[in-house]
Amino acid sequence: MSPPSAMEQNPGKAQDQKIYLHPLPVRIWHWVNAAGFLLLILTGFQLRYVDLFSLMSFETAVHLHNWIGFFVIANWFLWFFYYLTSDKITNYHPDLNAASFFERFFRQAQFYGQGIFMGQKRPHDVHPSNKFNPMQKLTYQFMMFITVPITFISGLMMWDVERFSALIELVGGIRVVNTVHVLMFIMFVMFMFVHAYMGMLGPKPSSHYKEMITGYEEPHDED
Amino acid sequence: MKTGLTLGSLLLAIALLGMAPAASLADHHEEVTNPDLKCLKCHSRNLKKTLEDGEKMSLKIEVADFEKSVHRVIGCTGCHRDIVKGEKHPSREPIASRRAYSLKHNQTCSQCHEDHDADFEKSIHASLVRDGNDEAPLCSDCHTSHKIQPRTDFEPVNGEPCSKCHVDINEAYAQSVHGGARSEGNQIRGKFIKAPYCSDCHEAHEVLAVSSADYLVETCMSCHEVAKLAHEQWLPNAAMHMKSVGCAVCHAPEAELRVNLQLFDRIKQAPVRRSEENITLQNKLAEIDPNGNGLDPVELWKMMLNTDEGGQPSDIKLRGRLEVANGVDAHRLADHSEAIRSCESCHQANAEAFQNVTVSINRPDGRKESYKADSKVLSSPISVDSIGGFYAPGGTRIRWLDALLVLAIVGGLAVPVGHFALGKYLRRKNGNKSK
Numbered sequence: 001m002s003p004p005s006a007m008e009q010n011p012g013k014a015q016d017q018k019i020y021l022h023p024l025p026v027r028i029w030h031w032v033n034a035a036g037f038l039l040l041i042l043t044g045f046q047l048r049y050v051d052l053f054s055l056m057s058f059e060t061a062v063h064l065h066n067w068i069g070f071f072v073i074a075n076w077f078l079w080f081f082y083y084l085t086s087d088k089i090t091n092y093h094p095d096l097n098a099a100s101f102f103e104r105f106f107r108q109a110q111f112y113g114q115g116i117f118m119g120q121k122r123p124h125d126v127h128p129s130n131k132f133n134p135m136q137k138l139t140y141q142f143m144m145f146i147t148v149p150i151t152f153i154s155g156l157m158m159w160d161v162e163r164f165s166a167l168i169e170l171v172g173g174i175r176v177v178n179t180v181h182v183l184m185f186i187m188f189v190m191f192m193f194v195h196a197y198m199g200m201l202g203p204k205p206s207s208h209y210k211e212m213i214t215g216y217e218e219p220h221d222e223d
Numbered sequence: 224m225k226t227g228l229t230l231g232s233l234l235l236a237i238a239l240l241g242m243a244p245a246a247s248l249a250d251h252h253e254e255v256t257n258p259d260l261k262c263l264k265c266h267s268r269n270l271k272k273t274l275e276d277g278e279k280m281s282l283k284i285e286v287a288d289f290e291k292s293v294h295r296v297i298g299c300t301g302c303h304r305d306i307v308k309g310e311k312h313p314s315r316e317p318i319a320s321r322r323a324y325s326l327k328h329n330q331t332c333s334q335c336h337e338d339h340d341a342d343f344e345k346s347i348h349a350s351l352v353r354d355g356n357d358e359a360p361l362c363s364d365c366h367t368s369h370k371i372q373p374r375t376d377f378e379p380v381n382g383e384p385c386s387k388c389h390v391d392i393n394e395a396y397a398q399s400v401h402g403g404a405r406s407e408g409n410q411i412r413g414k415f416i417k418a419p420y421c422s423d424c425h426e427a428h429e430v431l432a433v434s435s436a437d438y439l440v441e442t443c444m445s446c447h448e449v450a451k452l453a454h455e456q457w458l459p460n461a462a463m464h465m466k467s468v469g470c471a472v473c474h475a476p477e478a479e480l481r482v483n484l485q486l487f488d489r490i491k492q493a494p495v496r497r498s499e500e501n502i503t504l505q506n507k508l509a510e511i512d513p514n515g516n517g518l519d520p521v522e523l524w525k526m527m528l529n530t531d532e533g534g535q536p537s538d539i540k541l542r543g544r545l546e547v548a549n550g551v552d553a554h555r556l557a558d559h560s561e562a563i564r565s566c567e568s569c570h571q572a573n574a575e576a577f578q579n580v581t582v583s584i585n586r587p588d589g590r591k592e593s594y595k596a597d598s599k600v601l602s603s604p605i606s607v608d609s610i611g612g613f614y615a616p617g618g619t620r621i622r623w624l625d626a627l628l629v630l631a632i633v634g635g636l637a638v639p640v641g642h643f644a645l646g647k648y649l650r651r652k653n654g655n656k657s658k
Contacts, residue, residue: 050617051571058566058617062459117646118653158616162462169489173540173611179604182624186631193635197642 018216021131023088029079030212036072037188040065044185066159073152079144090129092141105134116201126217143191147184154181262299262306263289276320288370302331325361326352332362342428350432350588360388385421395554396421399475411558419446432589433550443470467613469546471553472576473563478552480545481579482601483593484610487542494585495539497592508584508594517595518582520603526582527609543613545569545576570617577601577618 022030046053046061056064083089095101107123112135115123124133132140157164157177168174202208207218263286270282289295300306305313318324329352333340343349343362351359365384366372386393396402404411404418411418424442425431433439444450454461471478486495511522518526527541547553569576578598583591600606601619613619 047570047616048620049572050567051573058570059457059459062566066459112642113645114649117649159460160462161460162466172608173614175607175611175614178614178616179607179621179624182621183627186624186628189628190631190635193632194638197639 018219019126019128020215021126021128021211021217022215023082023086024215025078025082026088027212027215029075029082032075033072033079036068036075037192039068040072041185041189041192043068048182069152069155069159073156076144076148076152087129091131091137092144094141095134095137101134105138108133108135112201147187151181151184151188154178154184258300259289259295259298272314272318274318274320274324278321280318280321280324284369292369292371293373294369294371302328304331322357325363328363328368329361339428342426346426346428346430347432347588347590348430350590358388360384382421389550391551392554395551399554399556400558401556432591433553440465440470467544469544469553471547471556472545474557474559475547475552475555476557476561476563477555478547479549479579480576481548481581482543482545482577482613483591484541484543484580484582484596484600484613485591486582486584487540489538489540494542496585496587498587508582512594515595517597518600519597520600520605523582523596523600524605524609540612541582541610543610545615548579569615572602572617572620574615574618577615
């Protein structure tokens with residue numbers, strides 16, 4: 001029995017051996033989302049800290065925050081329906097074998113903590129249908145299915161308090177809603193720093209950034 | 224014969240003399256009816272009665288005033304029903320005080336003016352009367368006793384009768400956009416607009432306590448019909464603002480403000496009122512801050528714990544509302560061009576609007592019973608549940624979340640810096656081992 005060809009082993013690999021990891025809709029979604037989140041964080045800072053800095057008026061910040069918020073919500077649905085209707089949804093499938101998942105999770109953490117500096121081989125082989133390493137997978141599942149929707153829903157409630165008053169009452173009042181929204185905001189602020197830095201941990205500091213522009217995986221040193 | 228003539232002439236003279244004042248009254252005051260002339264015969268003089276409290280009460284009626292009174296048609300006995308023809312005049316009956324006499328006649332008014340009396344009974348004025356407040360107005364305090372004008376003439380030029388008690392409020396009103404328009408022929412920006420007077424907003428007889436302030440927003444809207452639409456054009460969350468911020472907060476820019484946290488029953492959808500069924504809560508209020516130095520966040524949280532009353536289902540929360548701190552300021556309404564439009568005046572830390580905080584429970588008559596609270600209750604994480612319904616982004620932000628944000632930024636920066644440093648260390652260590 002002959003071994004499977006490179007194409008059979010990895011159907012995403014093109015002839016130049018580059019894997020097409022990020023389809024166009026995902027890349028558009030990613031950068032629109034990134035810009036949206038940065039603007040939401042910026043206007044969010046302005047809304048919360050008028051007394052500390054005044055990049056724009058509170059009123060302008062509210063209107064911008066609302067409009068960008070709606071845009072980012074629409075963008076999330078673009079992402080959601082793309083994955084829902086494509087075979088790439090496997091990237092977000094939960095790993096049912098928890099023991100195996102966490103074993104790989106810690107191996108990945110160990111790589112980031114030590115192996116990456118020692119030139120060790122990356123423990124996760126990327127594939128268009130399994131492009132996230134276990135740490136990324138858990139983070140993005142949590143972000144995209146829990147944190148982001150909670151932020152949207154709490155944001156919507158605050159966009160029109162009267163319209164959503166029954167729901168707001170149900171969860172304990174507008175102060176509860178705002179506290180949850182701000183906790184998510186704090187999480188996103190931290191995420192932005194860490195995400196931007198982790199993006200530099202590819203084969204070269206620019207590799208992952210280029211991948212998110214071209215869609216193709218950049219060559220690894222070991223390749 | 225001579226004697227008889229003399230006696231007859233004398234009797235006639237006495238009779239004519241007796242009739243003289245009445246004839247004189249009738250000559251000058253044609254509108255006054257004959258039965259009333261009999262009363263006025265005495266009561267147009269400087270009669271005085273010593274009351275039991277020692278005061279000498281004048282019994283004199285100014286005939287000219289009575290002649291113009293709308294009650295002229297019902298005559299004296301229309302109100303003074305204790306004066307019956309053929310029976311003894313009650314002049315010798317003791318009267319405890321002027322107030323006691325007015326109170327007695329308040330009942331007299333209600334015999335004809337049932338509707339007004341029913342409205343009055345619902346008012347804060349009647350409530351004060353029931354509380355035994357001698358300053359609380361009775362019918363005659365506003366309408367006078369014998370100079371009762373027709374409703375059409377009841378144009379309160381000098382702020383009367385309300386200004387008799389509410390002097391400061393009347394002064395504030397006179398200088399307001401409403402008062403100014405009224406004195407300038409109801410002209411606002413060159414247009415005729417019937418500017419409101421006291422009773423237009425507060426009703427004439429059913430004068431409610433201002434703590435039932437919800438109705439006041441509706442009152443403003445009844446004239447300013449387009450205000451809702453106008454606010455929706457620019458004000459984010461306009462409906463919510465109109466619900467939790469009193470109109471005067473922005474439209475009386477000089478006003479002192481406060482946040483009132485009103486105990487509100489979410490099941491009954493009504494403010495909690497002092498009553499037997501709420502006794503536990505009332506006792507808690509009194510016990511928690513016996514020194515009166517203001518409820519801090521922990522005290523407020525304790526107060527809101529176990530607010531169930533007597534086994535009755537209740538869901539009591541504090542409903543926050545930003546309002547003007549006193550009635551005088553509430554009347555200093557300015558032209559809309561002077562209204563506060565800057566969101567920053569409230570939506571920033573230490574905004575003046577959030578420095579004065581009270582917790583209130585309503586008395587049965589709607590008046591507030593307020594307890595001072597520390598302004599920290601608005602920005603404490605402990606209050607997330609107890610005052611869950613009131614929040615102003617920026618203005619009442621929770622300070623602990625600020626600390627958490629700083630921690631997140633520091634942590635977010637520490638990850639790359641720490642990871643980079645770790646890499647340097649491990650590479651150096653690895654390099655040394657290789658050597």
